[in-house]
Amino acid sequence: MTAPLLSLDSLAKSFTMHLQGGLVIPVVSGISLDVAPGECVVLGGPSGAGKSSILKMIYGNYRADAGAIRVVDGSETVDVATAAPRRVMALRRNTIGYVSQFLRVIPRVPALTVVAEAATAFGLSREEAEARARRLLTLLNVPERLWSLPPATFSGGEQQRVNIARGFIADHPLLLLDEPTASLDARNRAAVVDLIETKKAAGTAIVGIFHDDDVRERVATRIVDVTRFAASAA
Numbered sequence: 161m162t163a164p165l166l167s168l169d170s171l172a173k174s175f176t177m178h179l180q181g182g183l184v185i186p187v188v189s190g191i192s193l194d195v196a197p198g199e200c201v202v203l204g205g206p207s208g209a210g211k212s213s214i215l216k217m218i219y220g221n222y223r224a225d226a227g228a229i230r231v232v233d234g235s236e237t238v239d240v241a242t243a244a245p246r247r248v249m250a251l252r253r254n255t256i257g258y259v260s261q262f263l264r265v266i267p268r269v270p271a272l273t274v275v276a277e278a279a280t281a282f283g284l285s286r287e288e289a290e291a292r293a294r295r296l297l298t299l300l301n302v303p304e305r306l307w308s309l310p311p312a313t314f315s316g317g318e319q320q321r322v323n324i325a326r327g328f329i330a331d332h333p334l335l336l337l338d339e340p341t342a343s344l345d346a347r348n349r350a351a352v353v354d355l356i357e358t359k360k361a362a363g364t365a366i367v368g369i370f371h372d373d374d375v376r377e378r379v380a381t382r383i384v385d386v387t388r389f390a391a392s393a394a
């Protein structure tokens with residue numbers, strides 16, 4: 161088997177509610193999972209099982225309570241669980257892409273620039289970035305008349321497609337997808353499935369959450385039910 165790009169080792173997460181007298185809510189524990197280049201591992205399980213929390217730990221948004229999150233970054237391996245914030249920021253720039261369920265709207269910046277900026281931040285030239293942005297917005301059926309407008313007034317589905325274009329434009333070796341197809345119609349879901357297949361074929365390692373069964377079945381190389389990592393209250 162190809163060496164993993166991402167390795168979760170005995171990872172655990174609970175939340176401490178400081179305003180509730182320090183109440184501890186255990187979420188997941190003992191997560192060990194390897195993801196190789198070209199694989200798409202889908203996290204399954206019911207609402208509240210901890211799927212998004214796992215993605216947020218890998219991206220460094222949530223701190224892990226225990227365990228390691230090893231990510232291969234060029235010739236180095238970085239443990240996100242213990243890395244300094246500056247190292248995590250560099251990982252996000254070069255190695256880990258993340259598509260959340262909603263676009264964080266940036267005021268006054270046109271949609272084409274919102275998308276292209278993710279590629280220039282990754283190190284591509286402005287020309288290449290804009291060419292890729294145009295191609296992706298076309299593939300995702302975002303009408304050209306919208307490209308020069310800021311996405312603040314776009315519909316939910318249009319904003320989400322700008323968000324997906326932004327997440328897919330660079331060549332990050334690891335891509336985290338948190339329900340990217342949630343607000344899309346069948347045609348655009350199919351466009352996202354095609355984009356995921358292209359990334360897999362290019363050797364990107366993907367960890368994703370998809371509520372649509374048809375999308376999940378089409379893109380998953382493996383489905384991991386996270387309820388098997390359910391943590392119990394101490």
Ligand SMILES: Nc1ncnc2c1ncn2[C@@H]1O[C@H](COP(=O)(O)OP(=O)(O)OP(=O)(O)O)[C@@H](O)[C@H]1O
Nearest residue numbers: 175176185187205206207208209210211212213214
């Ligand atoms: N920042 C937070 N503070 C407190 N509790 C949180 C926080 N984030 C998540 N939780 C709790 O952790 C549990 C897991 O949430 P998470 O969002 O990871 O689940 P999920 O499996 O992705 O659910 P869904 O499918 O509904 O999105 C939930 O009980 C949630 O309330």
